[in-house]
Amino acid sequence: MWNRLNKSMMVCQMMFGLSFYGVMVILTRFFLEDLGYSEADTMMVVGAFSSIGPLFAIAGGFIADKFLGSYRSLTISYFGFALGYTLLVLGASTSNVPMSLVGIALASYARGLMSPSYPSLFKRTFKTQEEFENGYPVNYSVNNIGALFGQYLFPMFVLAIGFNGSFMLSASMAFVAFIILIVSHKPLLTVGAEIDQQPVSPKNWLLFSLVSLGMIGLVFFMFSNMDIGQNIVYAIGAAAILYFISLMIKANKADALKMGTILIMTVLTTAFFVYYGQMMTSMTMVTINTMRGDLFGFIPIAPEASMAMNPLWCILGGPVIAMTFTSLEKRNINFSTATKVGFAFILTAIAFGILTVAVMSVGPEAVIRPEVFLAIHFFQAFAEVIVGSMVVAFILSVAPKHIENFSVSLFSVAIALSGIVGAVFSTSIALEKGQAITQEIVQTVYGDYFSLLTMLAVVMVLVAFFASFIIRKMLEKSAEAEKMVLSEA
Numbered sequence: 001m002w003n004r005l006n007k008s009m010m011v012c013q014m015m016f017g018l019s020f021y022g023v024m025v026i027l028t029r030f031f032l033e034d035l036g037y038s039e040a041d042t043m044m045v046v047g048a049f050s051s052i053g054p055l056f057a058i059a060g061g062f063i064a065d066k067f068l069g070s071y072r073s074l075t076i077s078y079f080g081f082a083l084g085y086t087l088l089v090l091g092a093s094t095s096n097v098p099m100s101l102v103g104i105a106l107a108s109y110a111r112g113l114m115s116p117s118y119p120s121l122f123k124r125t126f127k128t129q130e131e132f133e134n135g136y137p138v139n140y141s142v143n144n145i146g147a148l149f150g151q152y153l154f155p156m157f158v159l160a161i162g163f164n165g166s167f168m169l170s171a172s173m174a175f176v177a178f179i180i181l182i183v184s185h186k187p188l189l190t191v192g193a194e195i196d197q198q199p200v201s202p203k204n205w206l207l208f209s210l211v212s213l214g215m216i217g218l219v220f221f222m223f224s225n226m227d228i229g230q231n232i233v234y235a236i237g238a239a240a241i242l243y244f245i246s247l248m249i250k251a252n253k254a255d256a257l258k259m260g261t262i263l264i265m266t267v268l269t270t271a272f273f274v275y276y277g278q279m280m281t282s283m284t285m286v287t288i289n290t291m292r293g294d295l296f297g298f299i300p301i302a303p304e305a306s307m308a309m310n311p312l313w314c315i316l317g318g319p320v321i322a323m324t325f326t327s328l329e330k331r332n333i334n335f336s337t338a339t340k341v342g343f344a345f346i347l348t349a350i351a352f353g354i355l356t357v358a359v360m361s362v363g364p365e366a367v368i369r370p371e372v373f374l375a376i377h378f379f380q381a382f383a384e385v386i387v388g389s390m391v392v393a394f395i396l397s398v399a400p401k402h403i404e405n406f407s408v409s410l411f412s413v414a415i416a417l418s419g420i421v422g423a424v425f426s427t428s429i430a431l432e433k434g435q436a437i438t439q440e441i442v443q444t445v446y447g448d449y450f451s452l453l454t455m456l457a458v459v460m461v462l463v464a465f466f467a468s469f470i471i472r473k474m475l476e477k478s479a480e481a482e483k484m485v486l487s488e489a
Helices: 004-034 039-055 057-066 070-094 097-123 129-183 185-191 202-224 226-250 253-277 282-290 303-330 337-360 370-398 401-429 439-488
Strands: none
Touching: 004 039, 004 070, 004 097, 004 129, 004 185, 004 282, 004 303, 039 057, 039 097, 039 202, 039 226, 039 253, 039 282, 039 401, 057 070, 057 097, 057 202, 057 401, 070 097, 070 129, 070 185, 097 129, 097 202, 097 370, 097 401, 129 185, 129 303, 129 370, 202 226, 226 253, 226 401, 253 337, 253 370, 253 401, 253 439, 282 303, 282 337, 282 370, 282 401, 282 439, 303 370, 337 370, 337 439, 370 401, 401 439
């Protein structure tokens, strides 16, 4: 199952995790302290950074399908990361807000190029769909190895080498991944789709360049004007979904039913990642304001580095989830992807239930121990592994081949929409600059917010299980339609 190609791609994925999540974990303090943003504005920018990149997977999927192919799009994306982080270095060195926003805009666009290209090219390095589905959760864990070390170590790097040195370290790691892809270009092109193996015309290079400049400019505008930017996210997300629906209407009955299941999974994924996005926004603010002490009394951890607990559990969760469902399938116990998403919402409800109890029972000192957040991230990380790895595999298994990359980009659209929605929700707990953290504020402001999220997660469990039933019926009707076409032929 494993070979040199998929192993080298997983190294690139780990470099992405190290560099991207290392940058993300220090952005909150960078905007709060160096650039002088408020809590509400910082949560919107960081939430947008985590979500706007996936939104531009729409453009990335179109570019991969029509202009460049998956390999070229993926290679260019890593060069874009390296250049974007380099611009962040310049912005941090001079406390230049526009330069910093251009840097994260370029990195966001690069993520959009990468998101649909990586899984479709990675899939082709395996011999069968079954091997890919079993291997993709392991790839998810490898990505989280990078995320773990990035999120845990970068707050410490800032103390030693500052924000500019930390951003330069991220740029270097992204450039290493770029070099790996360049070195592996011949074998990757061999296993790639037909468009990967054909030369790109000058017209397509020109169109790609113009589209890219336009997208980067749009992202910069969105970061600079977040009130308008969030509406642009909604509009682009809605346009992508409407375009997908138009393709579904034109498709034959079998493909249309399969595409309908992708839409249902997109809705479930959007709801789930509203919870995931809290880790970068509301939960980060809670940890900065309340988390004190060393983990287990001897492991030093900065409050904003609590996000590192998520990839720590994801590293373990990938193999555990893969082995658990593989073992069940050998015993003829098969759960649909939507049912598995229902299990993920159960884990999410437990995670946010623990967080609610923690903030509601906080003492007069308004301190929450790191071990509480370790338990919260345990449940949420296992939920993330289920949704993050299995929904993409499901989409690839049912999507028509000619719109494979665009179909995968709907998963990223879900992340984008949920990130902005989650960030908007999070601003409801933003405090004024200099406001003292008291027991009453923690219990009322934070407590009410997270108790509401917990109750909504319970509701989503029921919604996901009902969606599983609907999807199963749709796939059965799709199979019947395909048989009819074959019999008529």
